[in-house]
Amino acid sequence: MDRHPQQIKRNRQDETRRERNIQNMSRLRTLIKNVLNSDEAGVAEKYYKQAVSFIDKMANKKLIHKNTAARKKAQITRHLNSLTQT
DSSP states (O other), X not given: OOOOHHHHHHHHHXXXXXXXXXXXXXXXXXXXXXXXXXXXXXXXXXXXXXXXXXXXXXXXXXXXXXXHHHHHHHHHHHHHHHHHHX
């Protein structure tokens, strides 16, 4: 490992960012899972709004690609629509 002050700071920043990214990805997966596992339309609607909002935020921050965000939103939208039709 380098002992240059610039590299020490860079390593410290990378570790902080990595932890934040792991937390955000975990929250993203949990929100999506909550929508997909819900069987009632009312409960799913509440989770759906939270999930779509968070997916958009993570796509804007470049944590996930915009096409991945669109695919995830389409997936949970399909599930929500299947609950409301029945």
